[in-house]
Amino acid sequence: MSGGQYHRPHRRAWFMERPAYIRFMIREVTSFFMAAYLIVLIVTLAKVGVGEAAAAEWLQALSTTGWKVAHAVALAATVWHTITFFAAVPQAMPIYIGEDRLPAPIAKIVMGYGPWLTATAVILWGVLR
Amino acid sequence: MSRGKSGRPTRPSGEAFWWALFSAGGVMAAIFVPAFILATGFLLPSGDPAAAAEGAQRLAALAGWWPVKLVLLGVITLSLFHCAHRIRHTLMDLGMRNLAGFLKLPCYGGALAGTVWLALVLWGI
Amino acid sequence: MAETKTITLELFRYHPETDSEPRFQSYEVPYDEDWVVLDAINWIKDYVDGSVTHRWSCRMGVCGSCGMMVNGEPKLTCAAFLKNYYPFPIKVEPLVNFPVERDLVVDMEGFMDKLQDVKPYIIRDDVNDTSEGEYLQTPAELAQYKQYSMCINCMLCYSACPVVGHEDDFLGPAALALGHRYNKDSRDQGQSERLEVMLRSEAMWGCTFVGECTVVCPKHVDPAGAIQQAKAMGAQEYFKRFVMPKGAGATKGAGA
Numbered sequence A: 001m002s003g004g005q006y007h008r009p010h011r012r013a014w015f016m017e018r019p020a021y022i023r024f025m026i027r028e029v030t031s032f033f034m035a036a037y038l039i040v041l042i043v044t045l046a047k048v049g050v051g052e053a054a055a056a057e058w059l060q061a062l063s064t065t066g067w068k069v070a071h072a073v074a075l076a077a078t079v080w081h082t083i084t085f086f087a088a089v090p091q092a093m094p095i096y097i098g099e100d101r102l103p104a105p106i107a108k109i110v111m112g113y114g115p116w117l118t119a120t121a122v123i124l125w126g127v128l129r
Numbered sequence B: 001m002s003r004g005k006s007g008r009p010t011r012p013s014g015e016a017f018w019w020a021l022f023s024a025g026g027v028m029a030a031i032f033v034p035a036f037i038l039a040t041g042f043l044l045p046s047g048d049p050a051a052a053a054e055g056a057q058r059l060a061a062l063a064g065w066w067p068v069k070l071v072l073l074g075v076i077t078l079s080l081f082h083c084a085h086r087i088r089h090t091l092m093d094l095g096m097r098n099l100a101g102f103l104k105l106p107c108y109g110g111a112l113a114g115t116v117w118l119a120l121v122l123w124g125i
Numbered sequence C: 001m002a003e004t005k006t007i008t009l010e011l012f013r014y015h016p017e018t019d020s021e022p023r024f025q026s027y028e029v030p031y032d033e034d035w036v037v038l039d040a041i042n043w044i045k046d047y048v049d050g051s052v053t054h055r056w057s058c059r060m061g062v063c064g065s066c067g068m069m070v071n072g073e074p075k076l077t078c079a080a081f082l083k084n085y086y087p088f089p090i091k092v093e094p095l096v097n098f099p100v101e102r103d104l105v106v107d108m109e110g111f112m113d114k115l116q117d118v119k120p121y122i123i124r125d126d127v128n129d130t131s132e133g134e135y136l137q138t139p140a141e142l143a144q145y146k147q148y149s150m151c152i153n154c155m156l157c158y159s160a161c162p163v164v165g166h167e168d169d170f171l172g173p174a175a176l177a178l179g180h181r182y183n184k185d186s187r188d189q190g191q192s193e194r195l196e197v198m199l200r201s202e203a204m205w206g207c208t209f210v211g212e213c214t215v216v217c218p219k220h221v222d223p224a225g226a227i228q229q230a231k232a233m234g235a236q237e238y239f240k241r242f243v244m245p246k247g248a249g250a251t252k253g254a255g256a
Helices: A019-050 A052-061 A065-092 A104-128 B015-043 B049-063 B066-123 C037-047 C109-117 C139-143 C146-150 C156-160 C162-166 C173-183 C191-198 C212-216 C223-243
Strands: C006-013 C023-030 C067-070 C073-076 C090-093 C100-102
Touching (some): A019 A052, A052 B049, A065 B015, A065 C223, B015 B066, B015 C223, C006 C037, C067 C156, C073 C212, C109 C173, C146 C173, C212 C223
Antiparallel strands (some): C006 C023
């Protein structure tokens, strides 16, 4: 057929076309691992609800290598989520001081890394004290 | 969905609501979840029965305190909706656009089910 | 005497009257390190093959007409220097995510349509008489939207965005950034009219913040950032309407 516009074929594997698209997909896929961890976390809390004996048994099960590896993967995915999320903060939530925009590195620390490290320190202190 | 002459929808949708949960959940997950994983994945579990029992005691004491319960409920619920929204859009970007409406059910429905389950669990601690 | 250096350009060719499928045609072009891809295409059209069809105008990164895919990257061809590709061949295609009209020329109709949807102009309920003077604005108020007003409608961002490629309802980076530009203008009163359009299912929410629109933008507009801010603004409007269903936040009947 000729005489009309040419429509290029739809690219199903578009996410393989540019390195940035692959990085985007990795960021998006972190949510699968995070969701899996959140379910395990609710199970952990449910065991606490059942009683301390059940919780102790569950915590013993979680100490096996398989669970450690799974948690390591979830941790890597979640930390990557944190880093990529904070990277977007200066773009998504610009702060102006008069005519000037708060520089990106400062915005990331004030609205991202600062609260993150504080929360992490408080949680670890709460668990370890 | 009614569509205008351009073929695009003509009325506002509820996407804003899911995006708001996604956005709030993204912040919560970024700030709290890595530390949660460190705690419940590495610091509290132990192969030694006595140490595991002590870990369980610490966790029970923490999760039994109502301010901690509130934080857990807020962080976990919003993070679940964050994941639900992102998983739905990832599947759409991967070619499941024609299922955009249907995907809401397993994704947001799953997050809602997780929320109810979590609320019941926290109520029982 | 040194031989004249040349570089190969592979141009995407498609003439609707004769072709059912596009093809690539190679041309040897004299290499000059001051030349850009657009100079090379103009040389081909002037001296080798007058049937090559492409759009261009200002040759200085202002008009936004000469956007094409250069080795798979959306680029203004007036700003893509041959020396960055030499001695390798350069493949030039029309911008992706648009229908091809002829050779390197794409159909902009869909884009223009989406641009109109966001009402990219100042909307006022009360229009001051000219004798009252201009609507004044402080430098701080200007800073809120200035970056987003630099768009030259070159459409590179539409070619960099995968969502544009698979979601017809998505208004796309440039249109949304421009809508946001007017929403952030202190002289404008049309925010709720524009958000009415942007709140539609995939119009704005289809964006998953891939961020490549911002990377390819030759004018540093940052459409990706603008869209996330617009989403936050849209979500506020959504909840406002939810709490106050009738005419909430709307100064005028939202949308036609």
